[in-house]
């Protein structure tokens with residue numbers, strides 16, 4: 001049977017940062033990815049075609065909506081993760097190793113607006129009641145975050161009214177789900193910044209391009225369209241089963257969404273430690289949102305240049321709109337609406353998007369839908385992760401992903417680096 005030092009399952013940011021770090025330490029690494037692209041939740045839709053897997057870490061353009069070389073073929077729009085920061089150290093270190101740090105595209109400083117009930121756009125500051133904030137602040141400022149959710153902690157800090165009007169919609173827009181129950185300790189953690197990188201950035205081809213840069217010419221191998229469907233413990237490590245056959249490894253890194261990790265561990269043969277881990281992971285809830293990307297001619301919408309729009313999380317059908325404006329394009333503009341799941345069909349989504357943008361659906365030159373899934377953690381979540389980590393301490397298995405250290409790309413990279421270092425030290 002084919003045997004490698006380490007198999008990484010999943011080629012999102014968590015899996016690729018882990019793979020790069022393992023390979024840097026001289027280990028033989030194989031990444032197995034179920035889909036035909038890297039990125040997972042980082043999904044840059046390219047009008048000139050998605051890069052599809054082919055050959056050893058290679059890629060060729062497929063599914064083009066505009067033929068390569070034609071106007072607009074260089075346009076991309078983020079359907080998932082969109083903004084990265086220079087505090088995402090472990091991601092940037094991996095990029096620096098590939099010699100690609102200079103390719104980062106700084107994001108222009110454009111703001112966010114709220115969409116009012118009348119459809120008019122409002123500045124976030126207009127929703128802040130300064131008196132309420134000033135009265136609440138002295139009582140909220142010193143409170144510990146662990147054990148409190150966002151509604152409790154920020155409601156205490158700036159007042160419940162300010163939380164409801166301003167912060168709940170803003171946080172829900174960031175998380176693409178209701179933010180109230182989210183653990184406060186998982187948001188706004190201070191981290192060192194890499195000064196050589198722009199504060200906020202994207203990458204040529206979108207953030208997915210950044211992950212592709214980690215793969216191109218890397219010391220690890222990546223196999224696309226290779227979903228893992230079962231695991232088995234062996235005396236030397238694990239056997240990883242795919243439809244193309246089984247592969248043995250000494251160490252295993254699961255970098256897949258929590259429900260996929262639970263499923264794989266639950267069917268791990270005859271291993272009570274891993275089946276009980278799987279039971280714990282099965283109780284981690286997930287949320288979903290429906291992305292609708294629309295592209296139109298640059299002059300069509302009367303909206304000013306914006307980073308995004310924030311909807312009223314108590315009533316609207318969408319959480320947020322993310323734009324391409326921070327990385328402007330000569331002839332096109334793009335907007336991704338993140339809709340709540342199961343509420344609207346495509347036609348009603350297009351009508352709603354057109355109304356918000358001040359255009360008609362006929363103005364949309366290109367349209368793309370995608371389903372996004374994220375963890376939906378609550379206050380007890382960080383302690384459940386700590387318990388899982390205690391059980392994994394001596395295992396040749398690492399769990400990495402956005403359900404273990406925070407949802408942000410940087411949180412995923414940080415977790416991936418930490419767990420890889422643990423495996424390297426075993």
Ligand SMILES: Cc1cc2nc3c(=O)[nH]c(=O)nc-3n(C[C@H](O)[C@H](O)[C@H](O)COP(=O)(O)OP(=O)(O)OC[C@H]3O[C@@H](n4cnc5c(N)ncnc54)[C@H](O)[C@@H]3O)c2cc1C
Nearest residue numbers: 010012013014034040041080081082083228401402408409
């Ligand atoms: C709409 C949206 C907007 C966001 N915006 C931002 C943002 O602006 N900034 C930010 O920092 N974060 C943002 N995030 C969060 C961030 O993008 C994600 O949390 C992060 O990218 C998750 O990475 P991951 O590698 O842990 O998991 P994923 O991206 O989910 O990757 C998992 C990978 O595993 C693969 N896989 C699954 N099962 C198998 C299997 N059985 N075998 C092989 N492969 C498998 C999947 O195909 C996928 O490629 C956003 C997320 C969403 C959804």
